[in-house]
Amino acid sequence: MKNNILLKGLDLSYSKEAKGFKKRMLGNAGSIQLKNINIHLYEGEVLGLLSDAETLFYIKEVLSGTLTPAAGKVKTHGGILSLDVMDHINNPFSLSFFMEELLEEYKSGKEFQTTIELLHNKPVIRNNLNKKLKDLSRKQLAHILLEISGLIDVEVIIYTNFHEHLEDLNKFRSVVNMHEQNNRGVLLLETSLEPIEKMANYFTWVSYGQIRFEGSVEKGVESYNKYLRDKSMVKNIEQEALFDLEWKRHVYEDEMYSENFKRLGKQQASVLDNINIRKIIVTLVLVFLMVLSALVIFMNISFIGESPTFTEEQQNLNEEVTSERLSYAFVDRDGLEIDGTTLPQYTLLEVTVADEETYTVNYGGAEKTVNRNEVIYFNPASLYAEEDFMNLLQYASPVIQNNYLFYSNYLNGDRAFLEENITFDVLDENHGSVAGIPITYHFSGDTVFSMEFEGAENNKITEDLNLTGEVTIFRVDEGFMIYDSVQNNWNYLRR
DSSP: OOSOEEEEEEEEEEEEEOSSHHHHHTTOEEEEEEEEEEEEEETTOEEEEEOOHHHHHHHHHHHTTSSOOSEEEEEESSOEEEEEGGGSTTOOSBHHHHHHHHHTTTOOHHHHHHHHHHHHTSHHHHTTTTSBGGGSOHHHHHHHHHHHHTTOOOSEEEEESOTTTOSOHHHHHHHHHHHHHTTOEEEEEESSHHHHHHHOSEEEEEETTEEEEEEOHHHHHHHHHHHHHHHHTOOSHHHHHHTTHHHHHHTTOSGGGGGGOOOSSGGGOOGGGGOOHHHHHHHHHHHHHHHHHHHHHHHTOOSSSSOOOHHHHHHHHHHHHHHHHOOEEEEOTTOEEETTEEEOTTOEEEEEEEOSSEEEEEETTEEEEEEGGGEEEEOTTSOOEEOOHHHHHTTBOHHHHHHHHHHHTTTTSBHHHHHHHOOEEEEOSSEEEETTSSEEEEEETTEEEEEEEEBOTTOOHHHHTTOOSSEEEEEETTEEEEEETTTTEEEEEEO
């Protein structure tokens, strides 16, 4: 093992968004999944990370770049291959199609064809080429992913809970040893201690979203077994609630999470535990403002000097409301010409002036007045219909359903980085069409701000969701989805 760090996660924290409107308004986080996690994976190292399945999921998603942490950052030196059997149990595509899609991200030309041929010689793959992944057993999926990982030359490999689905641990160990000898970094995310004990050379234990142990495998196993012995001594429900209380409390110690902590033992509760301090402060501030406003009205105090007339006040009010509502617009499916330049669909425009019939839009310093039906008006603050992203994803083309995590990872990122990693058929100042894949990225300056892709064939979203307009904007968990029913295509923006 060398001293070169291939994967580094620094102070990683992640919390789900609070479900209640009041909690979101008060800045409260939802359930906490990760808190101040630090991970360093060195060249030639096999790092075993032990935790529960849900925590492992969030660690995997954050480290592989498909989930943005609330705090902290991830640094990588080289490519990452993340494999999890549970990611593919509902995959509707054939094994043959899946392998080709996966390998295209890592290989090309003769190397691609050679790898495909080698994989076809594996019995577990050859006998299931035409079967859909969702029809394969989890054991078969685990062996297939293991075979594929052995032929991909990448710096970091993440295996998530493979031991649970594999009966042949020796096969797993041989592949991991091969990666280790080739100076790659292997991260074993496991709910079981056995594969970590047999294959890892460094150990991290994450409990309640926090690192509880980090060090040698031998000492880690000793520490974890002692924990299990202590836990086995719990005799009743009340003791179970108080077991591990320090760790349960510690995850909610930070101010931003303090509202989510609930005492786990009745004897530890106090009057202050049942008082929401933040709500009290907000209430006092609101009461103070109301009293101050009443005082100003009663005493007829003017802080400006000469009071404006009612007409002037109304005019100013209208101007302020209009200014707040002005935001952005997208070029619609017909395109738009500004200052001699024809802009493609979904090019982002700034709306500078709006009236009842027209918008004045700005692009690169050039302005044009257009009718409202010539563009797609977009205001991030508007109350668009809320939908779950995964629910809408079923109405996208199968290619997107299977690969959206990889391709959407570039959104809000640097355009230069995208161009270094993706091959384009068409590429200009405003957009780029991915070679061989029905995906188009749209740019705003040097930023990748949206991703356009096809809808599902014979799309039923209009009937299922009772859509009435040609273009519908949905607010989803991490941004917005815009659906054009005429062209049957989507445009996805992340906040």
